[in-house]
Amino acid sequence: TEKIEKALAEDRCFWSFEYFPPRTETGAINLFDRMERMYSLGPEFIDVTWGAGGSTSEATLQCVTTAQVAIGLETSMHLTCTNMPKSKIDDALKQCKEVGIMNILALRGDPAHGQATWTATEGGFANAIDLVKYIREQYGDYFCIGVAGYPEGHIENPNKEADFNHFIEKAKLADYCVTQLFYEPELYIKWVEKVRAAGCTIPILPGIMPIQAYAGFQRLIGREKTYVPPEVLAALEPIKDDDKAVKEYGVKLAIEMCNKLRAAGQKGFHFYTMNLEKSVRLIVEGLGFVAPLENVKPLPWNPSLSKKRK
Numbered sequence: 001t002e003k004i005e006k007a008l009a010e011d012r013c014f015w016s017f018e019y020f021p022p023r024t025e026t027g028a029i030n031l032f033d034r035m036e037r038m039y040s041l042g043p044e045f046i047d048v049t050w051g052a053g054g055s056t057s058e059a060t061l062q063c064v065t066t067a068q069v070a071i072g073l074e075t076s077m078h079l080t081c082t083n084m085p086k087s088k089i090d091d092a093l094k095q096c097k098e099v100g101i102m103n104i105l106a107l108r109g110d111p112a113h114g115q116a117t118w119t120a121t122e123g124g125f126a127n128a129i130d131l132v133k134y135i136r137e138q139y140g141d142y143f144c145i146g147v148a149g150y151p152e153g154h155i156e157n158p159n160k161e162a163d164f165n166h167f168i169e170k171a172k173l174a175d176y177c178v179t180q181l182f183y184e185p186e187l188y189i190k191w192v193e194k195v196r197a198a199g200c201t202i203p204i205l206p207g208i209m210p211i212q213a214y215a216g217f218q219r220l221i222g223r224e225k226t227y228v229p230p231e232v233l234a235a236l237e238p239i240k241d242d243d244k245a246v247k248e249y250g251v252k253l254a255i256e257m258c259n260k261l262r263a264a265g266q267k268g269f270h271f272y273t274m275n276l277e278k279s280v281r282l283i284v285e286g287l288g289f290v291a292p293l294e295n296v297k298p299l300p301w302n303p304s305l306s307k308k309r310k
């Protein structure tokens, strides 16, 4: 077990994977299987989301425990303030510490299901800054604390400058940052420059969400009001009913985006896996981070491995 901040600050390339907690037991078995297979892709760490409104707290805790203890992945747990009085936050942090998890992505959270606006829970926290401060107050520097960043601004705050300043205040208290998904690398590059100019030096990881399906992509960019370059929309239009072609384009686009970010000096990449393996595998192979599976020769003395790979 290790805090991830040290690794993230090293001057080398690395990547990390995000998962969400499954709803069913079968889903959990499938996910753990996938996490185990994706271990071979060498993620620096993995993280597991905290369901909207605290709806998955048990499942999230179970997932991070399995990832950290049974699979041996360096794990970070998302934790939000929605529907979470201090006592529940305390319980979650205590459980994390007990199983050796040392990394938390501290978030305010989205509004609870069925609510249009976010409201603080009685006895809870008003925003991510409050949560970060509380974790530090309770645990000193035991946890490596990450926060969320928004290259296009957080959609709720119409005052972009105030929103940016809140982010800087939050990020200066934290150890690393993962961003909201985006499809225009330039926006991310400019935003990171602005963050650095504001005196914030923590490692920042771009959140890369490979396009996996046309309808899901449309829903997502509609909800988050994400800017999508016209050439991306134009490339998708003729293939939108062909799921395989959309997935292939999603992989190609993610590789192109990561390469643009690399050319601008980016070293670390965070992939939203959507609990799926193939696209992310093809992307990290395409970026040359790992050897393509078909080129990896099974060890001759291990017949079970050679069977699995066929």
Ligand code: FAD
Pocket: 048, 049, 050, 051, 052, 053, 078, 079, 080, 106, 107, 108, 109, 110, 111, 126, 127, 128, 129, 147, 148, 149, 154, 155, 156, 157, 162, 163, 164, 166, 167, 170, 178, 179, 180, 181, 207
């Ligand atoms: P904050 O940084 O607290 O900001 C929230 C809003 O409050 C902003 O509009 C900001 O401008 C404003 N604000 C901040 N401080 C102040 C202040 N002092 N005074 C007035 N206004 C202020 N959601 C989940 O439910 N579960 C997850 O696991 C999850 N994982 C995520 C992972 C990443 C990488 C990202 C980018 C988002 C994730 N989200 C998750 C979504 C996130 O919870 C929402 O975007 C939420 O609306 C904002 O969370 P935050 O921590 O960025 O909030």
